[in-house]
Amino acid sequence: MKRTILVLLTLLPVAAMARQRGPDLRIQSLTNIPSANALPAGTDEAQPSVPYRAVPGLSTEPSDGSLLLEAAPEPQSQNPGGVPETATTGPSMVGYIDDALVGTQLIVRAEADIQNLTPDLAEFTFAKCSCDSSVVGTGGHGPDGIPANVNMEVLHLFGEYALNRRFSLLAEAPFRLVQPQAFVTGSFGHSAGLSDVIVGFKFALIASPTHYLTFQLESSFPSGNASLSLGTGHYTVQSSLLYYQRVTQRVTIESEIGNSYPIGGSPGPNGSGTYAGDVLNYGIGPSYKLFNGKNFQFAPIIEFIGWRVTGGYATNAPKCGTPTQANPVLICSAAGINMLNLKGGGRVTFKGHNSVYVGYGRALTGSYWTFRVMKIEYRYSF
Secondary structure, eight states: OHHHHHHHHHHHHHHHHHTSOOOEEEESOGGGSOOTTOOOTTOSSOOOOOOEEEOTTSOSSOTTSOEEEEEOOOOOOSOSSSSOOOSOOOOOOOSSSOOOSOOOEEEEEEEEEEEESOTTGGGSSSOOOOOOHHHHSSOOSSOSEEEEEEEEEEEEEEEEEESSSSEEEEEEEEEEEEEEEEEEEEOOOOEEEEOOOEEEEEEEEEEOSSEEEEEEEEEEOOOSOGGGTSSOSSEEEEEEEEEEEEOSSSEEEEEEEEEEEEESOOBOGGGOSBSOOOEEEEEEEEEEOSEEOSSEEEEEEEEEEEEEEOSOEEESOGGGOOOOSSOOOOEEEOTTOEEEEEEEEEEEEETTTEEEEEEEEEESSSSOSOSEEEEEEEEEEO
16 A cells, blocks of 8 residues: 555656747648658658647647647656655654654664663653652652662663654554662662553644655653553643755754643642743754665764753752752752753664664763663664
8 A cells, every 4th residue: 555655656747847848830631640650851761750649628729720749858867866756755764853854664772771860850761659758748649759760671662653754643652661770768679560651743834855844743651550650640731843854855953843742640749830841942953875775885983962941840850959958959940941961873774664773872961861871773664
């Protein structure tokens, strides 16, 4: 089915060119149309014949008695140099920025997040602890302990189904393995299970052979058990604008900007607001295809990913100050915290439908979700 759609979309430019009008020619009668092998008077060599067809919508009997015909246009190359005229220029090469291209695909992604020192920051990843009120004020939806360092592995199962060239539905089921390394207060053990499920859609505002501008809306549901650090304990809506630009046959630039809006969340300190806060995210990722064969492509990618927290609270974040033995738990507003990561990797695409990405990233700022991250991904595109 997908191949049939691709063939039809590829033939559209040819059909459009075939409707263009060539030069008008008038001859006295049908019997005067030269045959394929006829020689015009005064020539010694056979000349290539020009096929004729009646012009649609025009009378075949003009006032001067001649028949109006038009020359069929010369065949034109579908790729006269530059970017091929196809429905999409895919595939997307980035590993961390969301894919702006609309299509049907399945993705299996394994990710290791190492050294998260502020797990409950704006409840973006983990929920605020359910500790005693003497420690954090009103307790949250999280575990009974405040970790000082957490490692986590996540297996993502992602699917996208395109209803047409511009619109697709998507869903993601993440599975977490949480490994706390140290605690500020309290404690809890390792945990594993389903995290917060995500559903959403994409709509391409612009879809051309060289660039895509896509609006993406996603919603996460508190399906993960927040008391075991498997989820945030609240709903979140994430809206994004995704952009894909093919500069040359080898160079591609992809970017995104978006914002997450928490719905609900744990109560803030002393019941003031919610611990969860809005987070603005942005990123850009250029790639270059070192090898650009028909059945095999390889491209290294560099991505800069950033976040700005605009609300919520955090526990023992650098912004809160330095904890002391007498006061080991410091809670402060998370608004204004900025984070920037540099991520590098490479993507291999083979046999048209298959793609593998391997990448590594680390924080460039003092505040971060995780200091280091590693990722491997397999993608099958239909």
